[in-house]
């Protein structure tokens with residue numbers, strides 16, 4: 057259950073941003089998580105609801121956006137949306153691909169009441 | 171990770187950044203900070219400790235009981251005359267593994283923190299206060315037996331070795347893509363048991379690895395009958411040589427984990443290298 061320790065970092069970042077902007081409270085936070093990030097979004101959300109209590113983010117809504125798994129082919133240069141365990145190019149079946157989306161684990165934005 | 175140069179903006183999240191609509195009384199601050207940024211900073215710090223002492227660090231990951239400690243015992247037996255080796259153990263509940271390594275006559279330090287399911291860069295940094303890096307050639311970190319989360323945490327090491335024992339089934343790379351995508355080497359372990367199994371195919375396991383766009387070398391290995399030992403040692407030695415050559419050019423080695431943002435940064439040290447041909451690895 058490392059979602060809890062990740063959440064510590066997440067909350068730390070949120071609290072720091074809120075302080076920086078002298079916010080009264082945090083309305084929402086938006087995180088973006090890809091299927092290849094190695095994090096269970098539901099666990100992250102429930103961990104966050106536990107640790108936000110008593111902080112400036114206590115009322116914050118947790119908005120989760122999933123990132124599609126997308127690869128770009130080095131052979132034919134096409135992009136395909138694929139399954140997390142099948143990262144081959146859909147056009148030419150090459151496995152010489154780069155992941156361009158799908159492993160994000162990002163605090164994308166924070167909405168602050170100022 | 172930095173928030174000023176825009177390196178966190180990837181094709182995957184660009185639309186998100188652009189899509190913010192301001193609301194009354196509410197300011198939306200775009201952050202784009204990796205949730206692992208604290209760990210990643212610590213990991214880079216650890217890596218500079220390792221590089222300062224010119225010690226190649228290998229992170230061993232697998233399910234519980236796939237043979238990580240047995241691999242280390244056999245490797246140390248083989249190399250202890252020629253290389254200075256040490257081990258950091260992530261066996262959180264018992265001291266068994268640490269004792270097994272110490273019995274081989276090399277320093278081992280056990281990380282004993284709670285019931286964590288993975289090691290992180292901070293835990294490894296603490297361990298460095300108890301383990302002298304001076305004069306070491308090779309440091310192994312035996313991660314917690316777990317195919318799920320250890321792969322997400324950079325420890326500051328240079329190479330990921332993922333073990334897959336034949337009793338686990340050849341579909342594991344497809345079931346745990348996060349882990350196997352990170353492998354710089356996949357070691358199929360306990361191959362002495364293959365005669366007793368009718369449904370494990372090393373070729374299928376390798377195909378599942380390749381389906382993750384990972385063409386890391388695959389070695390079939392058994393610590394019971396010594397199969398694959400020479401190829402494994404050859405791989406290790408080649409990794410040490412390559413790492414030392416990178417250091418001479420003021421570069422370092424990164425394990426195979428591409429995280430968001432990093433894709434846009436060129437990592438000159440992160441070149442691929444195949445010490446043994448795929449053919450040689452697979453004939454058996």
Ligand SMILES: Nc1nc2c(ncn2[C@@H]2O[C@H](COP(=O)(O)OP(=O)(O)OP(=O)(O)O)[C@@H](O)[C@H]2O)c(=O)[nH]1
Nearest residue numbers: 233234235236237238239240315360362392393394
């Ligand atoms: N037949 C066979 N058994 C092995 C081999 N390697 C390890 N084992 C056995 O598998 C069991 C687990 O081996 P360990 O080396 O302790 O595995 P581990 O991955 O270090 O286990 P944890 O640290 O608990 O995750 C032990 O009973 C070993 O004797 C092998 O190559 N062949």
Ligand SMILES: [Mg+2]
Nearest residue numbers: 238239261267
């Ligand atoms: Mg062990």
Ligand SMILES: [Zn+2]
Nearest residue numbers: 058287288319
């Ligand atoms: Zn974990």
Ligand SMILES: [Zn+2]
Nearest residue numbers: 129132145148
């Ligand atoms: Zn293609």
Ligand SMILES: [Zn+2]
Nearest residue numbers: 215216219295
């Ligand atoms: Zn330090």
